[in-house]
Amino acid sequence: MTTILITGTNRGIGLELARQALEKGWTVYGSAREAVTDPDAHICHHPQFHDLVFDVTDHEAVRAAAASIDEPIDVLINNAGIIGPDRQSTLDMDFDGFAKTFAVNTLAPLAVTQAFLPHLKQSSNPRILTVSSQMGRMSYAKSDRIAYRASKAAVNKVMQGLATDLEPQGIAVALVHPGWVRTDMGGSNADVAPAESAGAILALAETLRLEGTGQFYNWDGSPAEW
Secondary structure (H helix, E strand, O other): OOOOOOOOOOOOOHHHHHHHHHHHEEEEEEOOOOOOHHHHHOOOOOEEEEEEEEOOOOOOHHHHHHHOOOOOOOOOEOOOOOOOOOOOOEEEEOOOHHHHHHHHHHHEEEEEEHHHHHHHOOOOEEEEEEOOOOOOOOOOOOOOOOOOOOHHHHHHHHEEEEEEEEHHHHOOOEEOOOOOOOOOOOOOOOOOHHHHHHHHHHHHHHHOHHHOOOOEEEOOOOOOOH
């Protein structure tokens, strides 16, 4: 049976990832700053769902959560993320908001990965998938939401480096653009439903192998531009 850890399971893509993983019969560890309470998701009282309550930017709490688990983790999905402050242009930047955006979108995925790495090493097929965004690709010169864009470009590089370091240990690492998804972040006009994006991300997680480590994928599994 597959055991998966998903950050940001309180809403949107993360909640759908948890729901669909449970439907597959997987054991799910889900994290958010508060306990999952969405009654429509039907996961709160599922016997294979384990609710881990921590803020991904609180590294001590992340390490404590990892210490509370005593079993291998096969898949880690770094899903938690924020869009950033209202003012985030190169000419008018909320620098505290910029720092928070980096803390959540760039530093936290690495901190969570480091904390749960011993559990991944216990798996016979360990995989790490980080939800990024095409908005962070270097070939995309738009300047709106620059704190968000910069944080995603940075996490791409961090995870590429992590893939290099973990490949000798047999741990595959990749990034995925989830599509423009109808969530609080993506808005109601987005193209992709959360359930559709989550299903495709789980499919990618299931098939990810060392041959694909260090790569950036679109939510449909095709290669994404950096």
